[in-house]
Amino acid sequence: MIITRYNIAPVAVQPDSDPASEPLLTPIAPAPGQQPSNGTDVLVPIDSGTAFTGGLLPDWSFGEWAAYSGIVLLALFLTAIATTTLWWMLHAWRSADDLRATQFSASPRPARHRFTLLVPGRHEEEVMGQTLDRLAQQDHPDFEIIAIVGHDDPGTELVVREAAARNPHLIKVVVDDSVPKNKPKALNRALQIATGDVVGVFDAEDEVHPGLLTVVDSKFQETGADVVQGGVQLMNFETSWWSLRNVLEYYFWFRSRLHFHARSKFIPLGGNTVFVTRERLEWSKGWDDQCLAEDCELGVRLSSDGAKVVVAYNPEYVTREETPPTLKSLYKQRTRWNQGFLQVLGKGEWKKLPTLRQRMYARYMLNMPFLQAATGLLIPISIAFILLVKVPTAVALITFLPLIPTVITLVVEAAGLTEFGRIYDKKVRMRDYTKLILGLVPYQIFLAAAAVRSVVRQLRGDGSWEKTEHTGAHRDAAVAPESTAVPVLATAGASETK
Structure with missing residues (x-):
């Protein structure tokens, strides 16, 4: 001094x-x-x-200018990513009217469409038979189920054929002999014999509400949609610290974020409980069997062609699933998704979107997994920098900006966990909130690691499919809740919009 x-x-x-x-x-x-x-x-x-030079600018050396400017830009970048994520999370809760608009009709119209339900499975003998039996209980008058199994998977084939014997008029079995195998190849194989004018996709472990096809049929009629995306919810939040965060990801994704993407007319579709008209699938020639995120890729192509996509979510109609059984399995699953997003970004179909705003949004959206991963890594680095490195007061204050949306997001997640427990009749304990808070930074680092691995695989040209195994951990919650009360977040939504 x-x-x-x-x-x-x-x-x-x-x-x-x-x-x-x-x-x-x-x-x-x-x-x-x-x-x-x-x-x-x-x-x-x-x-x-x-000290000021000429009373206008700080009297810093070139190195100080470079370092401090970098710190400020990093803080603003992190703030923008965290704020965007928060905005998407809260989209559905802007008002009670917006929340109701995201739901299926309370009085569905009489059935008009014929549905074909595709259920691919590989080494799913523990769960797939029960899934097919539940699907066969749909109250819709006109549908068929096609189960697809690999020619080298006798265990699953046996379970599937037993289910078909129990429901001979509803379930068909298709054997996929392609090599190497993946989900889009199996779907395209079954599409060749599908007879429905609407095709739906489900996973081998799904718990599906018996009235789902009825409300989806009605939604097609009410909106004239080309695609209807229903809700999917992971259920076993109490299994581990990371399963809790995985469950909340699904909750906010299907409850709010997908509605925002649909309204923006650019949407990466979900992997199941998605229904597409046969006409649109024939136009798209089915699914891209070279893409590891075939659902996202199909959604991008349909969006680029102006297809109308409608997202609907009611807690009682969501398809229930389980989180991957191990952290390693989740790591592989997240790697596959991220690499699929990279493939879709590189494929460039999004460049056909009609407006510059949509194209910029698409580029941002497809890069989001990697931006969020960078955010997860940079936030703890930023905190350590704040605590350990002495910088001018103004710069130090700016470095705290990312913490504001991050803390708000954590509060929203806690509210979402409370709401999830109430809606799905799950008891949320104090230890669950503790796991939610303490798991914030480790989970972001985990996501960052998966993003890095996906980039490495893509650079190496490794497009092999890493399957997610299933154990049926969600089967104890097969009965959907009857209550459709407006969630508690709706009361705060008007004042907490993005």
Whole structure:
């Protein structure tokens, strides 16, 4: 710190001089170690880190300018990503009317469409038989189920054929002999024999409400949609610290974020409980069997062609699933999704969107997994930097900006966990909230690691399909809740919009 001493001294005014032109403070350079004397000297501290050149800009070296500017840009980047995520999370709760608009009709219309339900399965003998039996209980008058199994998977094939024997008029079995195998290849194989004018996709472990096809049929009629995306919800939040966060991801994704994407006319579809008209699937030639995120890829192509996509969510009609059984399995699943987003981004179908705003939004959306991963890594680095590195006050204040939307997001997640427990009749304990808070940074680092791995796989040209195994951990919650009360977040939605 530089200390400048000013000597306050009486000024003798000449008869013909202007007093206003005389100096009141005369600076005197202090000698080393000199102290103010007699109370007449004033010491004015000047911080060399915030001294101003010409009174306008800080007197920093080139290196300081570069470092501090980088810190500020990083803080603004993190703030933008965190704020965007928060805005999407809260979209459905902007008002009670917006929340009701996201739901299926309370009075569905009479059935008009014929449905074909595709259920691919590979090494799913533990769960697929029960899934097919539940699907066969749909109250819709006109539908068929096609189960697809690999030619090298006798265990699953046996379970599927037993289910078909129990429901001979509803379930068909298709054997996929393609090599190597993946989900889009299985779907395209079954599409060749589908007879419905609307095709729906489900996973081998899904718990499906018996009235789902009825309300989906009605939604097609009410909106003239080309695609109807229903809700999917992971259920076993109490299994582990990371399963809790995975469950909440699904909750906000299907409850709110997909509605925002549909309204923006650019939407990556979900992997199941998605229904597409046969006409649109024939136009698209089915699913891209080279893409690891075939659902996202189909949604991008349909959006680029102007297809109308409608998202509907009612807690009682959601398709229930389980989180991956191990952290390693989740890691592989998230890697596959991220790599699929990279493939879709590189494929460039989104460039056909009609407006610049949609194209910029698409680019941002497809990069979002990697931006969020970067955010997850940079937030703890930013916190450590704030605590350990001394920077000018103004720069330090800016570095705290990302914490504001991050803390708000954590509060919203806690409210979402409360709402999830109430809607799905799950008991949420204090330890669950503790896991939610303590798991914030580790989960973001985990997502960042999966994003990095997906980039490495893509650069290596490794497009192999890494399957997610299932154990049926969600089967204890097969009966959907009857209550359709407006969630508690709706009361706060009007004042907490993005």
